[in-house]
Amino acid sequence: MTTPNLVLLQGAQAGDGGMMSMLIMMGLLFAIVYFFMIRPQNKKQKEIQKFRDALRAGDEVVTIGGIQGTIKRIDDETNTIILNVATGVEIRFDKSAIIPKGTSNNR
Incomplete structure (x- = not known):
């Protein structure tokens, strides 16, 4: 083989x-990325859903x-909650x- 062909073969390898x-x-x-970002986020979302x-x-x-209140009624059909925020x-x-209460700064 000639020298240029040999150089090309070495470059290809x-x-x-x-x-x-x-x-x-x-x-x-x-x-x-999966183990340090995606997986913890999915775990956190499952905990919040639970x-x-x-x-x-x-x-x-x-x-x-940031509105705090007490749950008065939960409507599962419309997926809504009625909060009593004051009298x-x-x-x-x-x-x-x-x-969850206490996590408003950690969204």
């Missing part, structure tokens, strides 16, 4: 190994807007607007 190592690095990067499913009348809650003052909220 190095390129194949480079592609494989790049794929491995991308796979490792995806795994790191909290919302366990809500009962009389529970004290906070909305994502004679009731506000209707979507169930997804309720967060």
Whole structure:
């Protein structure tokens, strides 16, 4: 073989190994992102959903807007909650607007 052909063959072989190592690095990067970002977020969402499913009348809650109140009634058909925020003052909220008390700063 001539010298230029030999150099081209060596470059092609190095390129194949480079592609494989790049794929491995991308796979490792995806795994790191999944285990440090996506998985904890999914776990937190499941915990919040479990909290919302366990809500009962009389529970004290906070909305994502910071309004604190006591649950008066839960309507599962419309997925809403009636909060008693003061004497004679009731506000209707979507169930997804309720967060565990004490977590309003940690959304």
